[in-house]
Amino acid sequence: MKKHLVSAHDLNKDEAVLVLDTAKELALISDRPVKKLPTLRGRTVVNLFFEDSTRTRISFEAASKRLSADVINFSAKGSSVSKGESLKDTAQTLQSMGADAVVIRHGSSGAPHLLATRNWIDAVVINAGDGTHEHPTQALLDAYTIRKHLRNSEGDLNGLKVAIVGDILHSRVARSNAILLKTLGATPIMVAPPTLLPVGIEKWNGEFSYDLDEVLPQVDAVMMLRVQQERMSDAYFPTTREYSRNFGLNAQRLKTMQKHALVLHPGPMNRGMEITAEVADSTNSVVIEQVANGVSVRMAVLYLLLGGSNSETGENN
Amino acid sequence: MSILLKNGSLKGEKNVDILIENDKISKVAPGNSLKDDKAEVIDLTGLIILPGLVDLHTHLREPGREDAETVATGSAAAARGGFTAVHAMANTLPVADTAGVVEQVWNLGKSIGLVDVYPVGAVTIGLKGENLAELSAMADSTARVRIFSDDGHCVSDPVLMRRALEYVKAFNGVIAQHAQEPRLTKNAQMNESELSGRLGLTGWPAVAEEAIVARDVLLTEHVQSKLHVCHASTAGTVDILRWAKGKKVNVTAEVTPHHLFLSQIHCESYDAKFKVNPPLRTDDDINELRKALAEGIIDVVATDHAPHPMEDKEGEWSSAAFGMTGLETALSVVATAMIETKLMTWADVARVMSEKPAEIGQLTEHGRPIAENEIANLCIIDPNASWKVDAKDTHSLSTNNPFHDMTLKSKVIHTIFRGKFSMKSGQVQK
Numbered sequence: 001m002k003k004h005l006v007s008a009h010d011l012n013k014d015e016a017v018l019v020l021d022t023a024k025e026l027a028l029i030s031d032r033p034v035k036k037l038p039t040l041r042g043r044t045v046v047n048l049f050f051e052d053s054t055r056t057r058i059s060f061e062a063a064s065k066r067l068s069a070d071v072i073n074f075s076a077k078g079s080s081v082s083k084g085e086s087l088k089d090t091a092q093t094l095q096s097m098g099a100d101a102v103v104i105r106h107g108s109s110g111a112p113h114l115l116a117t118r119n120w121i122d123a124v125v126i127n128a129g130d131g132t133h134e135h136p137t138q139a140l141l142d143a144y145t146i147r148k149h150l151r152n153s154e155g156d157l158n159g160l161k162v163a164i165v166g167d168i169l170h171s172r173v174a175r176s177n178a179i180l181l182k183t184l185g186a187t188p189i190m191v192a193p194p195t196l197l198p199v200g201i202e203k204w205n206g207e208f209s210y211d212l213d214e215v216l217p218q219v220d221a222v223m224m225l226r227v228q229q230e231r232m233s234d235a236y237f238p239t240t241r242e243y244s245r246n247f248g249l250n251a252q253r254l255k256t257m258q259k260h261a262l263v264l265h266p267g268p269m270n271r272g273m274e275i276t277a278e279v280a281d282s283t284n285s286v287v288i289e290q291v292a293n294g295v296s297v298r299m300a301v302l303y304l305l306l307g308g309s310n311s312e313t314g315e316n317n
Numbered sequence: 318m319s320i321l322l323k324n325g326s327l328k329g330e331k332n333v334d335i336l337i338e339n340d341k342i343s344k345v346a347p348g349n350s351l352k353d354d355k356a357e358v359i360d361l362t363g364l365i366i367l368p369g370l371v372d373l374h375t376h377l378r379e380p381g382r383e384d385a386e387t388v389a390t391g392s393a394a395a396a397r398g399g400f401t402a403v404h405a406m407a408n409t410l411p412v413a414d415t416a417g418v419v420e421q422v423w424n425l426g427k428s429i430g431l432v433d434v435y436p437v438g439a440v441t442i443g444l445k446g447e448n449l450a451e452l453s454a455m456a457d458s459t460a461r462v463r464i465f466s467d468d469g470h471c472v473s474d475p476v477l478m479r480r481a482l483e484y485v486k487a488f489n490g491v492i493a494q495h496a497q498e499p500r501l502t503k504n505a506q507m508n509e510s511e512l513s514g515r516l517g518l519t520g521w522p523a524v525a526e527e528a529i530v531a532r533d534v535l536l537t538e539h540v541q542s543k544l545h546v547c548h549a550s551t552a553g554t555v556d557i558l559r560w561a562k563g564k565k566v567n568v569t570a571e572v573t574p575h576h577l578f579l580s581q582i583h584c585e586s587y588d589a590k591f592k593v594n595p596p597l598r599t600d601d602d603i604n605e606l607r608k609a610l611a612e613g614i615i616d617v618v619a620t621d622h623a624p625h626p627m628e629d630k631e632g633e634w635s636s637a638a639f640g641m642t643g644l645e646t647a648l649s650v651v652a653t654a655m656i657e658t659k660l661m662t663w664a665d666v667a668r669v670m671s672e673k674p675a676e677i678g679q680l681t682e683h684g685r686p687i688a689e690n691e692i693a694n695l696c697i698i699d700p701n702a703s704w705k706v707d708a709k710d711t712h713s714l715s716t717n718n719p720f721h722d723m724t725l726k727s728k729v730i731h732t733i734f735r736g737k738f739s740m741k742s743g744q745v746q747k
Binding site for chain 1: 506509510511512513514515516517518519520522586587628631632633634635636
């Protein structure tokens with residue numbers, strides 16, 4: 001494995017499968033009364049969050065704590081960052097505090113890449129979402145969830161088709177998923193109005209469509225992306241009603257899908273906008289499970305990047 | 318004090334001896350034919366002699382951002398790059414939008430005396446794009462401003478642009494437009510392309526430049542004025558310029574060394590030293606820009622030398638400043654992009670880096686023929702040099718040089734400014 005996880009491109013197929021397999025092992029811990037392994041005892045994991053994201057932060061925090069790491073939460077609000085401290089100074093501060101891993105969430109695309117490549121810091125860098133670039137652990141947890149249901153938690157995702165629906169242009173989740181799904185042998189299909197697809201989408205790996213109804217019957221899973229309110233004012237689509245009519249997942253549309261097809265959403269959901277409550281709570285929906293799987297996958301990433309050994313996952317520890 | 322330059326190659330065409338007395342060229346004769354016992358004799362065998370380079374687009378940052386550059390440090394960088402004249406852009410603090418500020422810059426340049434510093438005046442007050450600055454007062458000042466630009470900002474209001482183009486006709490001025498449609502480039506970070514989508518950096522479409530260039534060409538034709546297009550960066554802009562020149566519209570255009578040499582692929586590093594306005598484009602754009610420069614569709618090379626302190630360039634991409642330094646590397650980049658590729662000759666380089674820019678700036682003592690009685694402004698180049706750029710080895714106060722660690726061909730060896738060495742054997746003469 002590469003030292004850092006900045007992009008889904010950092011994982012080849014074998015490594016991605018290894019992360020998923022490791023997550024499967026580690027998930028067993030979560031079913032125990034004492035949900036803790038000593039693997040990362042004495043190691044320090046810093047959650048460096050320049051952007052609010054309670055969900056992702058607590059997921060990483062839970063993952064680190066279950067591996068017995070010391071966790072430091074460093075959020076931009078209330079720290080010197082909001083007074084204009086640079087990424088470099090923050091990084092060097094963490095370096096002198098002896099961080100072994102830095103989990104970074106940043107509003108600017110490429111910030112984790114800088115942290116990993118500029119020699120400001122020795123720690124392992126894990127991208128927890130940067131701007132409109134990538135969010136690789138989200139893609140891993142989505143792949144884990146799909147694999148669990150459709151591949152019995154074994155191997156890759158060869159032959160599966162997965163629709164990713166919504167604001168592809170601004171979505172780091174979509175980017176990382178498009179890359180990782182392809183790596184794992186699946187075919188991602190990006191579905192959105194043309195305004196919300198990036199220029200050059202035809203050169204991305206995978207397919208794209210403007211027509212959700214045409215795509216839904218073909219796919220094994222559909223990932224609904226959150227539509228940000230501010231897209232409205234920038235004229236990406238005329239009204240939320242129209243968006244919802246064309247790209248919202250409702251019960252009627254769900255009926256056109258294959259019986260085994262899964263419904264995923266990275267959360268938080270706009271119920272009634274991109275997804276109806278009926279669909280979100282249906283048996284096809286794995287949205288709640290994604291959250292639990294997120295912890296397992298992030299444990300696996302921390303475990304593998306911080307160099308734990310296999311024996312330590314055993315029952316005796 | 319006189320200088321005898323022996324056996325240099327005049328624009329790469331024929332070997333000559335040049336005798337300089339006081340600030341003038343007093344004799345030009347065939348190679349190794351002149352003798353002068355009193356003169357300092359410099360052997361230029363194997364070296365190229367061009368007229369001193371003229372930059373139409375330089376950010377010297379003074380007044381206001383003396384942490385990034387001053388007229389003194391920028392002048393030294395210019396001398397080292399072979400320039401004898403630079404045009405200082407108006408986006409200083411305060412903005413060069415009054416006779417007072419342009420005269421201050423003009424006088425600073427004079428007192429430093431390494432290069433002639435011609436201030437560019439702002440088109441609108443405070444570069445705000447709302448009201449015309451006192452263009453006539455700047456034109457009539459001792460700085461004798463002829464080029465007006467809101468560079469860094471586009472004069473996007475079509476009515477204001479029309480008025481500016483009309484108004485400067487009274488004193489034969491030219492409006493140098495920074496062509497960037499602001500609504501199409503809100504928060505834009507890099508060239509819009511498959512790569513911007515992949516990197517998650519907000520795209521800067523080529524059409525945002527081309528739409529303004531097309532509009533301005535039409536306005537210029539309509540009011541019969543003069544337009545200069547700053548830093549053309551796209552193949553589409555080249556097409557519009559070709560069309561406009563075919564229609565005899567009075568438009569000129571510049572391209573920067575970096576847009577002739579560096580593509581958007583560098584953005585993959587998220588290293589903000591490659592962040593520039595307009596953004597680095599594609600290989601296809603680079604090829605079209607090179608061809609257009611060779612053909613004369615693009616008239617000149619201008620550096621858009623834009624120094625920034627380290628702290629504005631080493632952070633995350635979206636919060637970093639736009640711009641790169643370029644005075645000291647311009648000639649070598651142009652030689653590498655245009656001479657090594659056999660697209661241009663040294664005479665062509667003299668045209669695009671000295672003669673034409675001097676003509677656009679209406680300078681009477683730069684970009685002139687190298688002949689008797691002309692002011693001795695010269696740039697002397699080793700065409701066989703090959704050197705690795707070190708961003709820290711600079712006279713600029715800033716090190717945001719995108720060519721760092723790259724190997725370039727040809728190097729400026731001496732610069733003669735008004736009959737004296739402003740740089741000799743690589744050393745700026747302070």
